[in-house]
Amino acid sequence: xxxxxIIGSGPAGYTAGIYAARAGLEPLIVASSVEAGGELMKTTxxxxxxxxxxxxxxxxxxxxxxxxxxxxxAEVLLDDVTSVDLTGDVKKVTLGSGTxxxxxxxxxxxxxxxxxxxxxxxxxxxxxxVSWCATCDGFFFKQKEIAVVGGGDSAMEEATxxxxxxxxxxxxxxxxxxxxxxIMQQRAMxxxxxxxxYNKQVTAILGGEKATGVQLTDTVEGGTSELELDGLFIxxxxxxxxxxxxxxxxxxSDGTIAVEGRSSKTNLRGVFAxxxxxxxxxxxxxxxxxxxVVAALDAEHFLASLDQSFLAEHTDGAAEGIDTAESVAV
Amino acid sequence: xxTTKAVTDASFEADVLQSDKTILVDFWAEWCGPCRAVSPIxxxxxxxxxxxxxxxxxxxxxxxxxxxxxxxTSIPAMKVYKGGQVVKTVIGAKPKPALEADLAEFLA
Numbered sequence: 069x070x071x072x073x074i075i076g077s078g079p080a081g082y083t084a085g086i087y088a089a090r091a092g093l094e095p096l097i098v099a100s101s102v103e104a105g106g107e108l109m110k111t112t113x114x115x116x117x118x119x120x121x122x123x124x125x126x127x128x129x130x131x132x133x134x135x136x137x138x139x140x141x142a143e144v145l146l147d148d149v150t151s152v153d154l155t156g157d158v159k160k161v162t163l164g165s166g167t168x169x170x171x172x173x174x175x176x177x178x179x180x181x182x183x184x185x186x187x188x189x190x191x192x193x194x195x196x197x198v199s200w201c202a203t204c205d206g207f208f209f210k211q212k213e214i215a216v217v218g219g220g221d222s223a224m225e226e227a228t229x230x231x232x233x234x235x236x237x238x239x240x241x242x243x244x245x246x247x248x249x250x251i252m253q254q255r256a257m258x259x260x261x262x263x264x265x266y267n268k269q270v271t272a273i274l275g276g277e278k279a280t281g282v283q284l285t286d287t288v289e290g291g292t293s294e295l296e297l298d299g300l301f302i303x304x305x306x307x308x309x310x311x312x313x314x315x316x317x318x319x320x321s322d323g324t325i326a327v328e329g330r331s332s333k334t335n336l337r338g339v340f341a342x343x344x345x346x347x348x349x350x351x352x353x354x355x356x357x358x359x360x361v362v363a364a365l366d367a368e369h370f371l372a373s374l375d376q377s378f379l380a381e382h383t384d385g386a387a388e389g390i391d392t393a394e395s396v397a398v
Numbered sequence: 399x400x401t402t403k404a405v406t407d408a409s410f411e412a413d414v415l416q417s418d419k420t421i422l423v424d425f426w427a428e429w430c431g432p433c434r435a436v437s438p439i440x441x442x443x444x445x446x447x448x449x450x451x452x453x454x455x456x457x458x459x460x461x462x463x464x465x466x467x468x469x470x471t472s473i474p475a476m477k478v479y480k481g482g483q484v485v486k487t488v489i490g491a492k493p494k495p496a497l498e499a500d501l502a503e504f505l506a
Contacts, residue, residue, distance in 0.1 A: 102491035109431035195489030
């Protein structure tokens with residue numbers, strides 16, 4: 069049995085891994101088979117992560133975090149978690165390979181998933197002109213007219229990035245003011261290829277074999293119009309990825325995993341959560357990293373509070389468990 | 399990054415369309431993170447099913463003509479060819495079990 073399993077490999081997961089590994093806890097980081105590194109793997113230049121005055125590419129930052137965690141003894145596994153059993157004192161984590169890993173503590177750093185518009189043809193046209201990843205798919209829209217849906221930082225970043233390829237980029241936003249930070253808004257507004265469409269909601273995606281346009285509904289006037297497009301990039305936010313813990317962990321009204329105060333403690337002993345999966349507000353790489361630190365320290369403290377008899381009792385007196393208790397009781 | 403054979407605009411006709419095998423073409427690019435993630439999974443599927451399907455890669459940066467011809471707008475895009483025709487398209491990086499499920503009819 070392990071002392072700690074970290075599920076997720078974004079800034080929160082890897083930073084928790086760095087701290088847990090440096091504490092000698094030999095964490096297992098289940099990083100996902102195809103999404104290891106998390107959301108930053110789909111970004112380009114990251115300009116606001118402390119310590120990189122010239123910026124750093126998102127994927128490069130994530131490889132460095134992984135390297136740093138591994139350097140101190142974290143084991144990074146490129147597999148997916150298919151289910152978890154958190155109720156007992158021994159936490160069970162089932163992997164895509166079928167293997168069941170057991171640990172005394174688990175940290176959830178599963179981040180968030182792209183929100184969908186919820187329209188009928190969205191799924192069908194996904195990859196056929198509808199995309200959630202500008203850095204992956206922007207290349208295919210050279211000299212094309214496309215739109216980004218959304219009004220936050222990620223929508224501004226995607227729109228600005230897409231002007232490298234597209235001849236025209238519309239930004240479609242439901243209200244008349246953007247949520248994005250001033251610097252990101254200004255950058256997009258200064259770009260001659262970007263045109264803002266305010267108070268417009270995408271109410272249908274048009275197209276047969278591929279997306280050819282959208283139907284827009286004016287959120288103030290109520291009328292509808294059609295806009296011809298070659299591509300549509302959706303950047304309307306993210307939802308915390310909590311499907312693994314439904315029915316086991318308490319959630320907040322925002323859908324994030326509920327934690328106690330400023331800690332990472334969930335409603336179950338030995339289960340901690342960090343990063344975007346507990347944060348509906350800030351959702352930055354740096355805040356996620358900090359949150360990962362909190363979770364690792366909370367887990368470390370929890371492990372240290374367990375005495376030998378507790379571990380022996382709850383792990384069927386397995387020799388490994390007793391070793392575990394000794395190594396953390398220092 | 400991969401042992402899988404690379405095909406090009408120039409070789410596509412002979413290597414893929416004229417082939418008598420079932421061939422999966424992985425449309426990818428160096429700058430595509432999800433492509434890099436799915437690449438080792440495709441290598442595994444290729445190695446485990448070498449008698450049933452051949453998996454090749456096409457770099458869309460170097461071979462824009464083929465990418466355009468097949469209307470690629472999102473990568474990774476994996477297209478299965480049989481007798482010169484596309485018989486299946488899978489888009490996006492997926493875990494191995496999900497990819498195997500998508501390709502089940504060709505791996506059986």
